[in-house]
Amino acid sequence: MLTADVAVIGAGAAGLSLAHRLNAPPSAARLRSVILVDAPPGPLRPAPRTWCFWESGPGRFDAAVRSQWRHLRVRPPVGPAIDSDIAPLRYKMIRSDDFESLVAHDLARSPNVRRLQATAETVEDTPTGPQALxxxxxxxxxxxxxxxIFDSRPLESLPPARTTLLQHFHGWFVRTDRPVFDPGTAELMDFRTPQPADGLSFGYVLPTGPHEALVEYTEFSPRPLTRTGYEAALHHYTADVLALGDLEVTATETGRIPMTDASLPPRAGTSVFRIGAAGGATRPSTGYTFAGLQRQTRAVAAALHQGRDPVPPAAHSARARAMDAVLLRALATGRVNGPDLFCRLFTRVPTTRLLRFLDGHTTLLEDLSVGRHTPVGPMLRTAVELPRLPRRPSPRPAPRPPRSESA
Structure with a gap:
C-alpha cells in the first residue's frame, strides 16, 4: 500500500500544474508527500497538444511558452480583417511536451513530490479515507x-445538460517554401471557411515564424467530422483561402472539447476533488481551459498551505456560466449567426475588454456593455426560454480532449 498527504491523478495540464504548485513554497513546506500518478505510454496518455491563453506580463510558465503574440486578427466571411493590439496582454502558446519537460525538471529535484507511472482504475472515498486502485x-x-485526492482524468460521460456542442478541430504544423506568415499576429478566427448547416467553422493560424505556423480547421457543432473530412477542410483552407503554396506538414493535432451548460462540480467525495476540464475549468463558450485550471490549482495550493478544506473553486462565475448557457443555446438553435456575432463583438468591443470578459474578469456593467453588442432580441428570447428546458443525459461518452483549450 502507498500513502501520501496528496495524490494527484493524471499528468495532463491540470495534474502537472497542481504538482508544480505543491512543490513550490509555501505549500511544499507543509506537505510531507505528494504522489503524481501518470498514465504509462498508451491510449490513456494523450498525444502532444497545444494550450493557449492570454495574460499580462511575465507568467509562471513562460519558460515553456513556444510563441506569443501582441496582435490578434479576426476575419469575417467577406470584407476587411479586424486587427487588434491587445497590449498589455499577450496571447501565449505552450506545447504540452515543453510544459511537461519544465515541470518534470522541477519535480526531479523535489524531496516531497513523487511521480508514479500507473493507471488509476478507481478513485473513491472509503470509511478510512480516499483511495485509488x-x-x-x-x-x-x-x-x-x-x-x-485530486482527479484530473476526463469524465467517462457528461452530466445532463440543456445544450452541448462540440468544439472539434484538426490542425497541421506546416512549413512553407515562401515567407507567407506574419509572426507578430495570431489569426484567432478566420470565418472564410465554408459554414456547416448547424454550427459554425473557422480557421485558426498561430505563426511561429515567416515560414512556420500551426494551422487548424475548427467547428462548433453537434458532431465531429471524419478524418477525411478534416483533411479536406484543411486542404481547402490552406490552398484556396490562405494560398500558402507548397508546404510540408511536420506534425498534426486533433481534438474535441465539450461546450456544455452541464454542471461539473469539483467535489467528487468528502476528500476527492476533480480539477481541470472534469472540474469545470473549461469556459463553455470558448473551450479555453488553461487559465481556468490555473485559477483552480493556485487556490488549491493556497488552501493546503493554510490548512483549509482544499475544494477547487469554480473556475468561472455563476454569471459567466449563465451567459455562456444562453450563448450556447442561441448558437445551437441557429437563432444567432455565429460568424456575425463574433465579428460584431471584435469590431465593437475593445479587444482587451472582450478578453477580460472571456476570462470572467469584467464587472456587471462591463458585461452589459458587451451584451448590448449581441443580437439582443434572439438572446433575450433564449434567456427566457432556458430555465424551462429540461437537462437531458448525454447520449454519448464525453470526448477525451487532446488539449485544454482552443480558439
Whole structure:
C-alpha cells in the first residue's frame, strides 16, 4: 500500500500544474508527500497538444511558452480583417511536451513530490479515507491512500445538460517554401471557411515564424467530422483561402472539447476533488481551459498551505456560466449567426475588454456593455426560454480532449 498527504491523478495540464504548485513554497513546506500518478505510454496518455491563453506580463510558465503574440486578427466571411493590439496582454502558446519537460525538471529535484507511472482504475472515498486502485505497467495492482485526492482524468460521460456542442478541430504544423506568415499576429478566427448547416467553422493560424505556423480547421457543432473530412477542410483552407503554396506538414493535432451548460462540480467525495476540464475549468463558450485550471490549482495550493478544506473553486462565475448557457443555446438553435456575432463583438468591443470578459474578469456593467453588442432580441428570447428546458443525459461518452483549450 502507498500513502501520501496528496495524490494527484493524471499528468495532463491540470495534474502537472497542481504538482508544480505543491512543490513550490509555501505549500511544499507543509506537505510531507505528494504522489503524481501518470498514465504509462498508451491510449490513456494523450498525444502532444497545444494550450493557449492570454495574460499580462511575465507568467509562471513562460519558460515553456513556444510563441506569443501582441496582435490578434479576426476575419469575417467577406470584407476587411479586424486587427487588434491587445497590449498589455499577450496571447501565449505552450506545447504540452515543453510544459511537461519544465515541470518534470522541477519535480526531479523535489524531496516531497513523487511521480508514479500507473493507471488509476478507481478513485473513491472509503470509511478510512480516499483511495485509488492503481495498475502498474507490470500488471500489479496497489492501493494508494491519501488525505486528499485530486482527479484530473476526463469524465467517462457528461452530466445532463440543456445544450452541448462540440468544439472539434484538426490542425497541421506546416512549413512553407515562401515567407507567407506574419509572426507578430495570431489569426484567432478566420470565418472564410465554408459554414456547416448547424454550427459554425473557422480557421485558426498561430505563426511561429515567416515560414512556420500551426494551422487548424475548427467547428462548433453537434458532431465531429471524419478524418477525411478534416483533411479536406484543411486542404481547402490552406490552398484556396490562405494560398500558402507548397508546404510540408511536420506534425498534426486533433481534438474535441465539450461546450456544455452541464454542471461539473469539483467535489467528487468528502476528500476527492476533480480539477481541470472534469472540474469545470473549461469556459463553455470558448473551450479555453488553461487559465481556468490555473485559477483552480493556485487556490488549491493556497488552501493546503493554510490548512483549509482544499475544494477547487469554480473556475468561472455563476454569471459567466449563465451567459455562456444562453450563448450556447442561441448558437445551437441557429437563432444567432455565429460568424456575425463574433465579428460584431471584435469590431465593437475593445479587444482587451472582450478578453477580460472571456476570462470572467469584467464587472456587471462591463458585461452589459458587451451584451448590448449581441443580437439582443434572439438572446433575450433564449434567456427566457432556458430555465424551462429540461437537462437531458448525454447520449454519448464525453470526448477525451487532446488539449485544454482552443480558439
Amino acid at each position: 492503481i495498475l502498474r505497467p507490470d500488471g500489479t495492482r496497489e492501493v494508494l491512500r491519501a488525505r486528499w
